[in-house]
Amino acid sequence: MVELKTPDEIAAMAVTGSFIAELLDDLAGRARPGVNLLDLEQRARELIAERGAESCYWDYAPSFGRGPFRNVICLSVNDAVLHGLPHDYVLRDGDLLSMDIAVSINGWVADCARSIIVGTPRPEDQRLIEATEKALEAGIAAAVPGNRLGDISAAIAGVAADYGYPVNTQFGGHGLGRTMHEDPHVSNAGRPGRGMKLQPGLTLALEPWFAAGTDRIVYDPDGWTIRSADGSRTAHSEHTIAVTEDGPLVLTCRESVTAAAGGR
Incomplete structure (x- = not known):
């Protein structure tokens, strides 16, 4: 069932979204060659605890994955793109790192992902992230x-x-609000003019992710980490948004609280 949110509820989600934006900024600044993924996971845990937020990933146990998930952030490197399980890996110069996190504050969820290049960028990786x-x-x-x-x-x-990239439709965006995953599913490929009509109050996590060379995926033995089937590099970008009478409102940026307050 699709639940439309009130302006006050959207503003509450914006508080969560603004925190997530700050957290990802912090981690992006720390993601340098020589830094271990487990250090980034620990930093995310510290920031969540300091804010009094709750991780939506901890104990997450969907039909896929070898759950429950016992981390607060997904960290995916190079050919890994989704649900990357933080592990003992030291970042190297030129790595492409995708960070995906969802948290709840006062019962309201936001979800966001960002891909960055660690150290020296490769033009082809910059193009993939840009796409x-x-x-x-x-x-x-x-x-x-x-x-x-x-x-x-x-x-x-x-x-x-x-950009010439294939699209996988097994995983895409979704509704969210009181929980991390609500209806509807938002595919990263579809036909215009089809599907449910968008109404003010609808809140969605939109998350395009592409692999440079394939639309097929494979899973790591950990049961969580999803990689491109051909080993090509991947990238993932995500924002939580609200559909409003005045147009789409991005809830996962530093300015989202002020923007959402203006819509009440």
């Missing part, structure tokens, strides 16, 4: 009242096609 960011922007721009869910999906897929 996910542009696809996210296009998906957000399509999230206006009267459009349909397929318009968001088609906008994301259109950017992937422009």
Whole structure:
């Protein structure tokens, strides 16, 4: 069932989203060659505890994965793109790191992902990350009242096609609010004009992710980490947004609390 949120509830989600943006900024500043993924996991735990937030990942046990998940953030490196299990790995110069996190504050959830390059960037990796960011922007721009869910999906897929990247549809975006995953599912490919009509109060996590060379995925023995089937590099960008009468509102940025307050 799709639950539409009130302006006050959207503002509460923006508080969570602003915290997540600050947390990812902190981790991005620490992700340097020689830093262990477990150090980033520990830092995320510290920030969550200091804020009085709750991790949505801890004890997460979906139908996939060898659960329960016992970390607070997904850290995926190079050909890993989703659900990367933090482990004893020291970042190297040129690694492509995707960070994905969802937390709850006062019962309201936000979810966000960001891909960065550790140390010296490779142009092909910069292009891949750029594609996910542009696809996210296009998906957000399509999230206006009267459009349909397929318009968001088609906008994301259109950017992937422009960049020449294939699209996997097994994992995509989703509704969220009181819990991390709510209806509806938001595919990263679809047909415009199809699917449910977008209404003010709908809150979604949009998350385009692409692999440079394939749309197929494989799982690590840990049962969680998802990689490109051909070993090509991957990138992932995600924001939590709200559909409003005045257009889409991004809830996972530092300015989201002020922006959401203006809509009440």
